[in-house]
Amino acid sequence: MKIAPSFLSCDFSKLGEELVRMDKAGADLIHLDVMDGHFVPNITFGAPVIKWGRPYTKLPFDVHLMISEPHRYIKDFAEAGADIITIHVECDSDIGETLDLINSYGIKAALSVKPNTPASAVFPYIDKLYMVLVMTVEPGFGGQSFMADMLPKVKEIKDYAKSVGHDIVIEADGGINEATIAQCSEAGIDISVSGTGVFKADDAAAAIADLKKLSK
Numbered sequence: 329m330k331i332a333p334s335f336l337s338c339d340f341s342k343l344g345e346e347l348v349r350m351d352k353a354g355a356d357l358i359h360l361d362v363m364d365g366h367f368v369p370n371i372t373f374g375a376p377v378i379k380w381g382r383p384y385t386k387l388p389f390d391v392h393l394m395i396s397e398p399h400r401y402i403k404d405f406a407e408a409g410a411d412i413i414t415i416h417v418e419c420d421s422d423i424g425e426t427l428d429l430i431n432s433y434g435i436k437a438a439l440s441v442k443p444n445t446p447a448s449a450v451f452p453y454i455d456k457l458y459m460v461l462v463m464t465v466e467p468g469f470g471g472q473s474f475m476a477d478m479l480p481k482v483k484e485i486k487d488y489a490k491s492v493g494h495d496i497v498i499e500a501d502g503g504i505n506e507a508t509i510a511q512c513s514e515a516g517i518d519i520s521v522s523g524t525g526v527f528k529a530d531d532a533a534a535a536i537a538d539l540k541k542l543s544k
């Protein structure tokens with residue numbers, strides 16, 4: 329299992345140091361939660377913050393856009409150094425066109441489903457996708473409880489991708505920690521996002537090692 333610490337839980341007064349800390353602790357990717365106060369009831373940061381952080385680590389930047397009109401900002405996030413850009417299937421932009429735009433920058437495109445959205449919502453776009461992000465909490469805030477009833481979506485998406493001969497990576501996000509990661513791994517998840525589970529642990533390296541030990 330790859331572990332992607334969510335930057336949402338970092339100490340923003342030490343942005344660079346926090347990235348170096350996660351890199352040294354064994355993170356596989358850095359998950360960056362962008363929220364606009366409209367798509368979700370919370371505001372975080374935008375492309376400039378990601379650009380400031382970019383020189384501190386070579387780890388892939390996994391940018392999760394919880395914003396209503398992502399197509400307007402793809403260029404900014406591409407130029408800021410994103411490696412994966414995830415948009416939500418529930419957003420107001422044209423999904424196919426926005427995924428094409430992400431791919432046109434040579435960035436891996438991903439689509440996310442909120443808890444109340446069926447897995448099948450991503451099927452029409454599968455050949456444009458590197459990854460699907462299955463939300464295991466309602467997006468907006470860190471520190472919420474894991475929704476295990478989202479896990480069947482993983483098999484549904486993997487089975488569909490297989491049936492059309494397309495490779496897909498599945499990421500899960502929200503409430504993942506030592507108590508819930510084994511279920512994620514059993515369900516076939518490839519990348520687990522963990523915010524509070526890693527950033528708020530006394531020893532981030534031990535927390536990441538534990539998460540890896542408890543999963544495949």
Ligand code: DX5
Nearest residue numbers: 334467468470471503523524
């Ligand atoms: C929630 C974000 C998550 C969040 C995860 O909207 O997308 O990435 O930071 O945090 P934890 O691991 O604390 O649930």
Ligand code: ZN
Nearest residue numbers: 361392501521
């Ligand atoms: Zn996220």
